[in-house]
Amino acid sequence: MTDATLESRFAALWPDVVRPLRALYGERPDFDALLDRLRVEVTDAYTARDADLRALDDRRLVTPDWFQRTDVLGYVCYTDRFAGKLADVPSRIGYLRELGISYLHLMPLLKPRPGPNDGGYAVMDYRAVDERLGTVDDLRDVATALRREGVSLVLDLVCNHTAREHEWAEKARAGDPAYLAYFRTYPDRTDPDRWEATLPEVFPDFAPGNFTWVPEMERWVWTTFNDYQWDLDYTNPDVFVEMFGVICHLANLGVEVLRLDAVAFMWKRLGTNCQNQPEVHLLLQAWRALSRIVAPGVILLAEAIVAPDDLVGYLGQGEGAGKECELAYHNVLMVSLWSALAEQNAALLTHTLQAMPPIPPTAAWLTYARLHDDIGWAVTDENARAVGLGGFDHRSFLSDFYSGTYPGSFARGAVFQANPQTGDRRISGSLASLAGLEEALERDDDTGAALAVRRILLLHHLILTFGGIPLVYMGDEIGQRNDPSYAAQPDLADDNRWLHRPMMDWAAAERRHDPATIEARIYQDLQRIVALRRDTPELHAQASAEAIWSGDPRVFTLLRSSARGDLLVLANVSPHPVGTTLPTHWGAVHDLVTGEDAEGQVVLSEYQVRWLRRR
Structure with a gap:
């Protein structure tokens, strides 16, 4: 029997599938067969979607601005560091709702490779859960429990690369030509050297270069991030279809927001930095249209930490306006806020925001003071010059200031991935430590601690009023500081971003109601302005x-x-x-x-x- 809802969605949205895919793969002789495969994939995924999730789809279709409203507040955490196992997450929903959380991003929890795995971003199996956290059934139960309490589950989909232990990579290593075509591999250094001429290094300290020699294959494999993360080749439409299947699988488990990790890197072009290529946007537009047919209650988040001129494109521009991702991180706002605090000067913040192009009314920013990652100083030379600064010098100043080496700095951070060739030095550190709370408490300086609390609240005020979905990283609501204990753990010691990814301090969280404590001074003021935002319609993301x-x-x-x-x-x-x-x-x-x-x-x-x- 034909499903009228499915047929109406096909009729409305299929042109938005065909247009970008034709631009990507239209010259291939099997293009029509590709479209047929996708029709089958969509139909099967739609049929498998359960009644509760279809009801969610219906609600979202009549409230398309649900994620733009002033009652939406996000929380970001690692499952184990927040609750323990997935089965323990429902017991913490009350804590989240007390603050006003309605969007919960559980950091990477799909099955990672054993050993070092880039914090879970080296995925070994997209359809399984990290066994240390639980099972796929546990994940489905968490999504259901959250949904019943009005909280949307957000999950990572690492779409630029897989772990080298992934089944696709295992088959490629075994010489299967079909799976060799899923990755970019080379028999000698001729082509890799040509690519490297214009490629930056993401992790120059512990993963220099962008290619790794794999002896059993006798080939060089493209590995942008780490030698165990193999970049996928999206010029092969089989990769596109496979990853869309994963999108459907996660959506049907109850994931409501899919965070597409490292999207900027998905398409390679010789002579460029292989980021933000036009084809990336076509891939995202096709996924968006396909996923709207299957699960219109699900939205896409682009994890694109890129320069201001490139950033807006991930929310859709030109022909793709309103047809790409609904959400993107406002990395530029975050960096500019920290710059303003260091300088005690809002000129760069003001100019940088003024120079940003508008976004589609159907999209929204994610605004935040910091997240799980390091802070890279995305200050362009042009924006710096416009307010009388030198770009390189200002970025160096910010690194010095927030690593605590600049005279008079209140911050306690750590340099991450210093690159001697470019002078780039990113910064690790928790929000409270970067804002001066750690330094003030160590000196038993009540005045300094009070100023640090004010900085923490100022940052939250501005992410709450800018528009979109403001995000709170776990522990920031109670002022958790840096945790240097990561250095004693062999799997974590080489990556100082774990400095600002502490275990949730539930004992400190219990002090959030004691007005004599630092935790309460931060939490209660934050809770108050969250409630104020909820009742302030002028802050709707469409404004x-x-x-x-x-x-x-x-x-x-x-x-x-x-x-x-x-x-x-x-x-x-x-x-x-x-x-x-x-x-x-x-x-x-x-x-x-x-x-x-x-x-x-x-x-x-x-x-x-x-x-x-x-x-």
Whole structure:
């Protein structure tokens, strides 16, 4: 029997499947057969989707802005470090909901290779769960429990590469020509050397170069990240189909947001850095259209930590506008916020945001102060020059400042992956430690600790008011600091990003209701502004977010404007009080944070943020 819903989705969305795929694979003689395979894959996945998930699809179709609303707040954690095993996660849902969490990203939990696995991003089996965490049934149960409590499950799909122990790679190593074609391999260094001429190194410290010699194959394999992570070759449509099958599998387990890891690297072009190629966007558009036929309740998140000019493209531009990923990380905002705090100057933050092109109204940013990864200083030379800075010098300053070596720095971070050829030095460190809390507590400096708490809250104010889905990394809500114990664990010791991936301190979390503690000072204020955001319709993600030059480099000004109303956000990025004049046409205003009324001018105390609505 023909399913009318499925047929209507095919009719509406199949053209959006064919268009990008024709551009990618249309010259192949088996192109029509490829489309037939995908029709079968879609039909089978749709048929297998259970009634509860179809009901979710129906709700999302009538509330397409569900992820753009002001009641959506994200939380990011490793399952074992947050709860233990997957089966233990439901017992922690109450804690999440207390803060207002409705989006939970459980960091990589698909079956990784044994031994070093890049924090779970070297996947050995996309259809199995890390046995240390549980089973596929446990994952399905977690998704169901979360959904019943109004929390969407977010999961990683590593789509640029597999572990070398993955079945596809095992078959390639055995010489199977069909699976050799899943990867990029070379018999000698001739082609790899040509590629390397323009390729950057992601991990120059412990994984230099982009190719690995595999003796049993007698071939060089493309390995952008680590020698055990083999890049897939998306010029082969079989790879595209395989990965779409994985998307359907995860969607039918109840995953509601798929975080597509390392998408920027998926297509290679000689003479380039092999990132952000046009074909990457075509791949994403095809996946988006196909997944909407099967599971319109599921959305795609592009993990693209790239330069500002490239970033917006992952949310769709031109012919792909509204037809690519719904979500992308606003890495540029994160970097610019830390820069503003280090400089006590919002000029670069303001200019960088002003230079960003608009995004489609059907998409949204993920905003955050930090996540599981290191911080790379994505400050372009052009943006730095525009505010009188040297790009290289400013990036070096930020690395010095947040590693704690710059005179007067409040930060406690660690340099990650210093590259002597480029001078690039990324930074590891927890939010609280980078914001000065660790340093102040070690010196028993109450004033310094109070300022650090204000910095932590300022960062959260700005990610909560910018628009999109704000993300809290596990432990930041209670001010967890760096955890150097990773260095004693052989599997982790070589990667200092584990410095800022501590085990959840549940004893500290219990102190969140004791007003005499640091944990409560952070948690309760954060809880209050989360609730305030929920009741502020001007902060819906469809509202424009316009950075405005305040005339005072210490004051960052953000205007949120739409048919829902206007909101003016003022943030003092310095540790000194500052007065600032309001736009004359605003007249009298009401501060939603403090409850105060003002007109003409307001005073901002150190690191204070005000949310101003016209009275």
